Amino acid sequence: MARQIRTDQDAIEWLAENHPGIAICETGRGQFTSEIRECRRCGGSGIFHWISMGRRVAGGCFGCGGRNTEKLIHTRVLKRARQLRNNETARLRKEKKSRDRVAANTASANALFEDSGLLRFDAFIAKAYPSEEAADGAREGRDRHALNILQDLDRKAQTWGSISENQIALYSKLANQITDAIESGEASAEAKVATPEGRHEITGKIISIKHSDGEWGITCRMTIKVETDAGIWIGNGTLPRKVYGQFDGDTENLVGRTITLTATIERSDRDDAFGFLKRPGKAMLATEGGAGCSSPQLKSAPGSAPEGTRR
Numbered sequence: 001m002a003r004q005i006r007t008d009q010d011a012i013e014w015l016a017e018n019h020p021g022i023a024i025c026e027t028g029r030g031q032f033t034s035e036i037r038e039c040r041r042c043g044g045s046g047i048f049h050w051i052s053m054g055r056r057v058a059g060g061c062f063g064c065g066g067r068n069t070e071k072l073i074h075t076r077v078l079k080r081a082r083q084l085r086n087n088e089t090a091r092l093r094k095e096k097k098s099r100d101r102v103a104a105n106t107a108s109a110n111a112l113f114e115d116s117g118l119l120r121f122d123a124f125i126a127k128a129y130p131s132e133e134a135a136d137g138a139r140e141g142r143d144r145h146a147l148n149i150l151q152d153l154d155r156k157a158q159t160w161g162s163i164s165e166n167q168i169a170l171y172s173k174l175a176n177q178i179t180d181a182i183e184s185g186e187a188s189a190e191a192k193v194a195t196p197e198g199r200h201e202i203t204g205k206i207i208s209i210k211h212s213d214g215e216w217g218i219t220c221r222m223t224i225k226v227e228t229d230a231g232i233w234i235g236n237g238t239l240p241r242k243v244y245g246q247f248d249g250d251t252e253n254l255v256g257r258t259i260t261l262t263a264t265i266e267r268s269d270r271d272d273a274f275g276f277l278k279r280p281g282k283a284m285l286a287t288e289g290g291a292g293c294s295s296p297q298l299k300s301a302p303g304s305a306p307e308g309t310r311r
């Protein structure tokens with residue numbers, strides 16, 4: 001329980017403890033705080049906004065003339081201490097209320113999904129795809145609409161703590177469709193095979209391109225499908241600079257093209273058939289539509305091609 005602030009002495013003690021920066025001055029009329037505070041009318045910006053004829057207009061603040069945006073203000077210690085403490089109590093109460101609401105909605109949404117035998121969106125993605133890169137690729141591929149709907153429904157459930165029976169049914173249907181497609185894709189025509197490891201020359205088809213804005217500017221990653229006699233594996237890595245340069249700004253045109261490059265392959269811990277392509281080099285696109293007589297994979301590169309790699 002918060003301490004009572006009844007007297008000037010209580011106020012001075014509370015201020016010293018909680019706001020040691022605030023000076024106190026003694027006058028003939030009692031004790032006052034002495035603070036430099038921003039103009040209350042403009043918040044210290046010197047500019048005041050108002051609505052005139054339905055439009056938002058701005059002008060010099062009348063309170064401070066736009067010049068003296070900070071003022072020395074004296075307030076009775078008792079009044080000021082109570083003011084500050086009430087503000088803090090209100091802020092803490094509001095924060096707790098918002099935390100409680102998020103926790104309650106999460107619990108209620110989790111229970112709803114669990115009762116319906118469903119995974120929340122993030123858990124579904126983590127289970128369905130072998131890596132974040134694979135999930136990102138899927139979000140730009142065939143299942144992108146379904147995935148967007150799933151995510152939207154999950155967000156609604158998080159915001160409201162619940163969604164309707166129809167929405168749950170839709171979520172379940174789409175999630176099953178995606179998992180079925182992934183499983184049948186794995187089982188049928190495209191049997192998967194473990195990625196090679198180490199540095200190799202590889203040739204694959206670009207199945208998606210993803211841009212992301214990061215610390216080092218825009219980076220562009222590609223996901224490629226490599227076919228071998230035993231099955232396919234998926235590689236993901238930075239789009240080689242040389243290729244990026246050729247298609248700057250229009251990299252969507254790259255999807256479907258065949259690329260050959262040398263890269264160090266690091267197999268994913270979560271999926272043997274998924275590899276990260278590190279330090280890509282010697283990249284070359286096959287001539288569009290043709291057999292690509294200029295493609296370097298025709299050249300023999302002893303010891304550099306992974307076993308079983310074919311075009």
Ligand SMILES: [Zn+2]
Pocket residue numbers: 039040041042043044045046047061062063064065066069
């Ligand atoms: Zn002002």
